[in-house]
Amino acid sequence: MKKLLAMLLAVTMVAGLALTGCGDSKDEGNSGGDAKEGAIKSVGFICGNLGDKSFNDISYEGVKSAGEKLGITYKAVEYGTDKSKMEPTLLDSADAYDMIIFSGNEFLEILERHADEWPNTKFVCFDIEPGTEIKMSNVFAITFRQCESDYLAGVFAITLSDTKTVGFVGGMEAPVINDFLVGFIEGVQRADANGKVAMVYNGSYTDAPKAKEFSLMMVNNNNADVLHQVAGGAGLGVFQACQEKKIWGIGVDADQYEFFKDEKPEIAAVIITSAEKRVNVALETAITDTYNGTATYYGTREDWGVEKGVADLAENDYYQQNAPQECKDAVAAAREDIKSGKVKVTTGYGMAQDELNKRRDSVKP
The missing domain is CATH 3.40.50.2300 (Response regulator)
Incomplete structure (x- = not known):
């Protein structure tokens, strides 16, 4: 080769x-x-x-x-x-x-x-795991602090919730999904120490009908009234459940309202915001720096999050029109605390199973 x-x-x-x-x-x-x-x-x-x-x-x-x-x-x-x-x-x-x-x-x-x-x-x-050693001088690795974007999502979700129980649907029980989850739980607890999180792992990133079924169970059995999907393509089922139950959904990775608004406007209508992992910003930066010969980070791995502008909550026009001011203010304050270093969001990577279970149990409905 x-x-x-x-x-x-x-x-x-x-x-x-x-x-x-x-x-x-x-x-x-x-x-x-x-x-x-x-x-x-x-x-x-x-x-x-x-x-x-x-x-x-x-x-x-x-x-x-x-x-x-x-x-x-x-x-x-x-x-x-x-x-x-x-x-x-x-x-x-x-x-x-x-x-x-x-x-x-x-x-x-x-x-x-x-x-x-x-x-x-x-x-x-x-999307490289923290602690990964980079052994090649022509390789640059980015670890996303998606725990930070989901911290903001947790703050927003529980502030928006009337029942003070929100739902989290993960694609698989995997380190990256648990990184989202740990951040989400910390965000919920920041905004409401008594807030509850119903959670489930879908077992698939593509099985939307299964994700819808799980979502409906969280609404019917746990009274969750805001659902956050971290399940890839299966997240469509979460939004379909939100549509059926007339509640809000929170997307992941991309600004999913923007992705769905033309093709599936009925789905977009329930997506009030998304926990963005702005991979597009990160990759455009890396390509541009490499093209210009200014990329000094090859041979290393770096953590990129809120401070770098690649982890955040989507605040598009739909969000501005529909999100209560109380929610916007809570998110803005949480974001500034991360940027200033006042808050260090815990990562789920490397977390002991006992500690993860403790955190999940602490917010069970």
Whole structure:
């Protein structure tokens, strides 16, 4: 797998051939001969599938934005749900692009097995677990403090709630989901020491009907009147339950109101805000810095959160029109406390199971 050194047009042609059978390469931007002179001329974004209206889509928005502004080629390479395709997709993509972007420690481990094959290629990996050691000088890893955005979501949800019981639907019981959950619980307890959180793990990031069923149970059995989904594509079921019960929902990762408002306006109507993990901002920053030759963070891993502008609560026009002022004020105060260092939100990563259970039990309805 030697790095292909060729003109941009040749790179694009080779990419189309190399990726056949390993991933679905979607060419959303090809600047051809109009590319500016920079440290990179092409970016490959590897993901399972686009179209989730959440994590993958918002990530690719950052790639597209950077590509369009800088005049460089960018593509999404989808490997689907078959994990056996992860390694060949990464290897073929690394041959075809100057910069590769992917999420998760599993891809990082694959890359480390081929550490010496692309010394001149830049790799940006995001959603990486805290404490991960970066062993390659051409790799930059981002750990998102999603616990901070969910802290804000918890403050907002319990302040908005009339019953003082809110719901949390996680996709799987996994470290990243528990990081959201721990932040959410701390936010709830900040705003109301007696606030309750009904919670469930859906067991899937794609099974929306199951998520809807769980959501309805939380409303009917626990009297939850604000539901927060952290379940990827399965979150649609949470919003459908909110629609049926005429209660508010809180999205995740992307500003999900904006994603749904044209395609599914009836779903958008229940999404008052979203706990944003602004991967788009992070990836656009990393691509731009790399292109400009100003990225000094390769070979390291950094934590990016509220202070960096990549973890926050969506405050679009719909939020401004529908959120009570009391909720807005509570969120603003919580945000400033994080920025100033007055509040350090606890991460769920590395938390002992006994401690996690204690926190979950402390807010059970």
